[in-house]
Amino acid sequence: MVTIKDVAKATGVSPSTVSRVIADNPRISLDTKKKVRKAMKNLGYHPNVNARNLVAKSTKAIGVIMPSSADKALQNPFFPEILRGIGSVTHDMQYSLTLSTGETDEEILDEVQRMVYGSYVDGVILLYSRLNDSVMNFLMEKSFPFVIVGKPYDYISEITHVDNDNFSAGKEITNHLIKQGHKKIAFIGGSRDLFVTMDREAGYEAAMKEAGLSYPESYKIHAEFLKSGGRDAVSQLFALSEQPTGIVVSDDLMSLGVLSTLEESGFSVPKDISLVSFNNVYLSEITRPALTTVDVRIYELGAQSAKALIEKTTNKSEPAKRIIIPYDIVYRGSVSKKS
Amino acid sequence: MVTIKDVAKATGVSPSTVSRVIADNPRISLDTKKKVRKAMKNLGYHPNVNARNLVAKSTKAIGVIMPSSADKALQNPFFPEILRGIGSVTHDMQYSLTLSTGETDEEILDEVQRMVYGSYVDGVILLYSRLNDSVMNFLMEKSFPFVIVGKPYDYISEITHVDNDNFSAGKEITNHLIKQGHKKIAFIGGSRDLFVTMDREAGYEAAMKEAGLSYPESYKIHAEFLKSGGRDAVSQLFALSEQPTGIVVSDDLMSLGVLSTLEESGFSVPKDISLVSFNNVYLSEITRPALTTVDVRIYELGAQSAKALIEKTTNKSEPAKRIIIPYDIVYRGSVSKKS
DNA sequence: CTGTTAGCGCTTTCAA
DNA sequence: TTGAAAGCGCTAACAG
Numbered sequence: 001m002v003t004i005k006d007v008a009k010a011t012g013v014s015p016s017t018v019s020r021v022i023a024d025n026p027r028i029s030l031d032t033k034k035k036v037r038k039a040m041k042n043l044g045y046h047p048n049v050n051a052r053n054l055v056a057k058s059t060k061a062i063g064v065i066m067p068s069s070a071d072k073a074l075q076n077p078f079f080p081e082i083l084r085g086i087g088s089v090t091h092d093m094q095y096s097l098t099l100s101t102g103e104t105d106e107e108i109l110d111e112v113q114r115m116v117y118g119s120y121v122d123g124v125i126l127l128y129s130r131l132n133d134s135v136m137n138f139l140m141e142k143s144f145p146f147v148i149v150g151k152p153y154d155y156i157s158e159i160t161h162v163d164n165d166n167f168s169a170g171k172e173i174t175n176h177l178i179k180q181g182h183k184k185i186a187f188i189g190g191s192r193d194l195f196v197t198m199d200r201e202a203g204y205e206a207a208m209k210e211a212g213l214s215y216p217e218s219y220k221i222h223a224e225f226l227k228s229g230g231r232d233a234v235s236q237l238f239a240l241s242e243q244p245t246g247i248v249v250s251d252d253l254m255s256l257g258v259l260s261t262l263e264e265s266g267f268s269v270p271k272d273i274s275l276v277s278f279n280n281v282y283l284s285e286i287t288r289p290a291l292t293t294v295d296v297r298i299y300e301l302g303a304q305s306a307k308a309l310i311e312k313t314t315n316k317s318e319p320a321k322r323i324i325i326p327y328d329i330v331y332r333g334s335v336s337k338k339s
Numbered sequence: 340m341v342t343i344k345d346v347a348k349a350t351g352v353s354p355s356t357v358s359r360v361i362a363d364n365p366r367i368s369l370d371t372k373k374k375v376r377k378a379m380k381n382l383g384y385h386p387n388v389n390a391r392n393l394v395a396k397s398t399k400a401i402g403v404i405m406p407s408s409a410d411k412a413l414q415n416p417f418f419p420e421i422l423r424g425i426g427s428v429t430h431d432m433q434y435s436l437t438l439s440t441g442e443t444d445e446e447i448l449d450e451v452q453r454m455v456y457g458s459y460v461d462g463v464i465l466l467y468s469r470l471n472d473s474v475m476n477f478l479m480e481k482s483f484p485f486v487i488v489g490k491p492y493d494y495i496s497e498i499t500h501v502d503n504d505n506f507s508a509g510k511e512i513t514n515h516l517i518k519q520g521h522k523k524i525a526f527i528g529g530s531r532d533l534f535v536t537m538d539r540e541a542g543y544e545a546a547m548k549e550a551g552l553s554y555p556e557s558y559k560i561h562a563e564f565l566k567s568g569g570r571d572a573v574s575q576l577f578a579l580s581e582q583p584t585g586i587v588v589s590d591d592l593m594s595l596g597v598l599s600t601l602e603e604s605g606f607s608v609p610k611d612i613s614l615v616s617f618n619n620v621y622l623s624e625i626t627r628p629a630l631t632t633v634d635v636r637i638y639e640l641g642a643q644s645a646k647a648l649i650e651k652t653t654n655k656s657e658p659a660k661r662i663i664i665p666y667d668i669v670y671r672g673s674v675s676k677k678s
Numbered sequence: 679c680t681g682t683t684a685g686c687g688c689t690t691t692c693a694a
Numbered sequence: 695t696t697g698a699a700a701g702c703g704c705t706a707a708c709a710g
Contacts, residue, residue: 001458003687014697019689027695046456050392051687055702059389061437074423075416075621084413087440091450096459098400099436101426111430117385119340120435230625260627282414283622286569288599342703353681358705366679390703394686 002045010039022047053119062090062309063121065100065135067128068108076253077281078298079127082149085302086125093310109134116144122313125149125305129161129195145312147305151195160312162305162323166196169294169327170203173276174248176292176329178211181338182246182274186219188233188258189250197222200250200278219244223254230257234265245338249277252284255291259334270336280330289333300325341384349378361386392458401429401648402460404439404474406467407447415592416620417637418466421488424641425464432649448473455483461652464488464644468500468534484651486644490534499651501644501662505535508633508666509542512615513587515631515668517550520677521585521613525558527572527597528589536561539589539617558583562593569596573604584677588616591623594630598673609675619669628672639664 004022008015013032020028021036039045053059064086066074083097090097098121102108112135115121124139129150139146140155148161177185187204189197201220208215218240221233233254237244249255255277259269267273269289277284280295304323312318343361347354352371359367360375378384392398403425405413422436429436437460441447451474454460463478468489478485479494487500516524526543528536540559547554557579560572572593576583588594594616598608606612608628616623619634643662651657 001687004689005687015687016689016698017696019687020696023689029695032695044456046453048393048687049457049459050389050398051702052689053389053702054387054393054687054704055689057702064438074419076419077414077416080413080415080418083438084442087438088442091440091442091446096454097438097440099403099422099426099438101430101436103423103427103430107430114385115435117383118388120388256622256625260625263627283595286595286599288602288627340703343705344703354703355682355705356680359680362705368679371680387703390686391705392686393688393703394705396686 001048002043003048004045006043007036007039007045010043011036057119058313059119059122060094061096061098061121062086062306062313063098063100063112063115063124065108065112065124065126065128068103068105076251077283078253078279081281081298082127082302085299085304086306087302088299089303089306089310095306095310105134109138112138116142123147123309125309129153130193145309145316147309147312149301149305151199153195156322158320160308160321160323162301162308162325164294164296164301164325164327166199167203167206169278169296170200170248171207172203173278173292173294173329174204174207175211176331177246177248177274177276177335178207178213180246180274180335183213183338184219184242184244185213185215185246185248186221186237186244187215187248187250188221188223188230188237188254190222190224190254192222197250200248204248230254230259231261234258234261238265238267244273246274246276246335249275252277252279252281252291252293255293255334256283256287259287259291270334274335274338276335284330284332287334292332292335293330295328295330297325297327340387341382342387343384345382346375346378346384349382350375396458397652398458398461399433400435400437400460401425401645401652402437402439402451402454402463404447404451404463404465404467407442407444415590416622417592417618420620420637421466421641424638424643425645426641427638428642428645428649434645434649444473448477451477455481462486462648464648468492469532484648484655486648486651488640488644490538492534495661497659499647499659499661501640501647501664503633503635503640503664503666505538506542506545508617508635509539509587510546511542512617512631512633512668513543513546514550515670516585516587516613516615516674517546517552519585519613519674522552522677523558523581523583524552524554524585524587525560525576525583526554526587526589527560527562527569527576527593529561529563529593531561536589539587543587569593569598570600573597573600577604577606583612585613585615585674588614591616591618591620591630591632594632594673595622595626598626598630609673613674613677615674623669623671626673631671631674632669634667634669636664636666 004015004018007018021033102111123145126148129148131153151163152159223233276292278294280293284291284293343354343357346357360372441450462484465487468487470492490502491498562572615631617633619632623630623632
């Protein structure tokens with residue numbers, strides 16, 4: 001391994017000078033800088049991060065914590081996409097990215113503790129937000145820099161988070177259905193533990209209310225993410241006497257399951273039932289029919305959260321922020337007019 | 340920050356003793372071990388990785404290199420799933436996981452070089468295999484520990500890799516179509532640069548040949564992964580005078596696109612056209628019809644590659660290995676008999 | 679069984 | 695503008 005000393009020797013300067021050249025210290029003459037840089041290149045010198053981190057007390061690395069993979073939510077193309085967003089800024093800022101690998105909640109907490117205590121990372125991004133999450137509590141208590149993608153349950157004004165206005169989005173997409181003449185509109189969402197679901201649902205309710213439409217409890221279903229969840233939800237819904245003609249589904253992946261179950265049960269989308277959903281993962285373009293859905297700009301959610309986190313780690317006194325990413329509605333074939 | 344010295348002082352032993360307790364050195368008396376451990380707990384001591392890495396010349400971290408996200412292949416649920424597999428073993432072995440974040444090939448090479456030269460990681464997993472890949476060449480040249488998921492183009496017996504027997508899989512799944520009475524069978528694959536595609540295609544050809552069936556060049560299409568690719572492929576195929584009745588598609592995600600284009604064009608699957616494919620990502624269960632596909636055990640591919648890599652990093656003289664993960668065929672609704 | 683010492687590669691005062 | 699020296703937190707001979 002080529003060290004700073006080797007470069008120093010080769011150039012005839014001291015190690016500290018080399019170090020200063022690396023840091024591009026303005027008090028070093030251009031001449032020596034050039035000389036040193038040339039030697040670095042020749043010898044193939046690269047700084048050792050561990051040595052640097054040790055003294056600098058900073059790692060230029062951030063940890064990304066995924067939800068426990070118990071729920072198969074991880075399969076959601078949402079995650080690769082948000083990782084791309086995060087990666088784009090970490091890459092630009094020369095940060096590295098450490099991923100959580102635990103499967104259960106305890107394993108994840110364990111890992112986060114190691115990341116924090118062992119100075120693996122300078123800060124952490126939480127890719128989920130749940131009620132009373134132990135990881136979040138830990139981070140809060142240690143006042144270790146972190147940001148949440150989504151909306152925190154507590155301490156909302158003390159925690160930097162990056163989110164969409166899911167309430168508005170829910171309202172707007174429901175209104176779209178209403179404007180097309182639908183009156184009986186149901187809602188299918190994921191776990192009530194997740195804030196996204198609740199916000200989108202609240203938006204749905206607000207729209208229904210404003211339009212003077214009823215939304216009985218039986219119209220609001222909460223299910224698992226994957227196929228089985230969609231199946232249950234649909235069968236529950238169509239056992240009702242007043243069958244809905246439109247459904248708001250809180251995630252594209254669930255929509256896929258719902259879509260497929262619907263057609264299996266002999267309903268045609270959008271002829272019999274209209275469907276709208278959220279996220280606009282690439283899948284929503286591929287389905288038959290393609291989905292009308294809210295584009296939440298996943299990539300941007302990731303990029304902004306990374307940016308906010310890095311700011312926080314470099315300036316600890318940076319105040320907590322709430323960053324709202326705008327959304328768009330993408331109109332495709334899963335909705336039809338109801339007369 | 341609580342250091343080893345603090346613990347030493349609190350216990351009345353020397354720092355080295357504390358270090359030995361951490362390493363669970365057998366030459367330390369149980370008594371002192373207990374004492375020290377208690378103090379560590381009380382003080383909230385956690386070892387600093389950077390200091391440790393610096394002297395140990397090992398990081399207990401591995402780098403995972405994704406394909407350049409230029410091609411949207413990254414959206415493939417294949418990746419989260421293989422990360423889960425890798426994560427399961429890195430977690431068990433207390434390793435951490437660093438992800439590549441570059442978008443272009445140069446950016447990725449850059450990053451890998453930093454990972455290697457800067458001793459960020461002990462080894463690297465390449466999640467793709469392409470002809471004459473600069474990252475692979477770099478790793479080879481530096482003889483830095485790495486493993487490839489898939490099949491390397493060159494130096495095949497010198498590079499540890501984890502793969503399926505894609506040739507057999509391709510043959511077997513094609514034979515399934517043939518046994519159902521299909522005679523005109525086409526192949527749709529991804530880029531010819533990727534070894535997976537080529538192996539699967541070769542298997543398809545072998546099956547056709549053995550069955551005495553013809554497979555003109557026009558029956559073998561190579562397209563992009565996502566929707567547009569599927570669309571092009573299908574239109575090319577059905578412009579032919581001899582339209583196929585069965586299609587072997589080299590990836591589930593592509594199948595989704597193909598499926599949807601097929602139905603848009605008025606063909607019904609499996610009534611008019613039968614479809615088989617590869618990977619068995621969760622999507623293949625959700626489509627209408629659900630896909631008959633080769634389950635390549637993605638999770639296992641990940642887990643085994645991590646295991647092999649860690650072995651390699653801990654024992655540099657470990658010989659190169661080829662690890663073949665068995666596959667299964669999952670029969671679902673996308674194939675029908677042809678009389 | 680335990681302590682002393684040196685040193686991993688780097689940054690950063692303090693001096694010059 | 696540069697160098698010498700100390701030290702980040704830890705491990706690993708070597709000694710005892």
